[in-house]
Amino acid sequence: MDQTFARRYRLTKTDEFSSVFGFRRAIRGQWLMLHYQPRSEGSARLGLVVGKKLLKRAVDRNRVKRIVREQFRSRRADLPMVDIVVRLAAKPVRPLDGKALAGDLLVLFDKLKRPAKPRPVAA
Template identity: 80%
Template sequence: MNQSFARRYRLTKTDEFSSVFGFRRAIRGKWLMLHYQPRPEAHTEARLGLVVGKKQLKRAVDRNRVKRIVREQFRLRRPSLPAVDLVVRLATKPSPLDGKMLADDFLVLLDKLQRPRPKRET
């Protein structure tokens, strides 16, 4: 099984990020926010985009650490994910910056994404 994080598993263009944010579906965790959009039928793999702003984490080393942690968890779980575009961003500033805590929060968000939602009665 290929465990790489190849370019085809990433959101790279501004339009791709904009379409996911424009779809307006999100799941909020304790520290992370997961925006998602289903991919067209022709595509079968999940893709990931990351947004970690300077407002939440001033130091570049901290921003890069968050991205590295989320990317690694995505890479390990990618084969079991549905065909969706995901954008992960910090919802709140984690203090102190704990890698295990962020990884667990991201895995909880992925579990919520895969769980079928009950239909609302109108």
């Protein structure tokens, strides 16, 4: 099985990010928010948004991105065909706990794999 994080598994263009955000489907975790949009073919792709507003130090932002990429890379084969954008939803506690962030992302991936419950239609 291919365990790399090749370019075909990444969201690279602004239009791709805009499309995922425009689809308006998201799952929120304790620190991370996962926006997603179904794809017609191919495998899951990942995009990351980690802004300075929540993490001032570049070393912290890069660590978050490294943790998310590694979890995605190792679990990509189990994910449905979706485009995913992961962003920080809340400021993580300092010092940055990598295991907690990874665990939060795995919970979001599990929620993504489960089929959505149909919403009741209001009369």
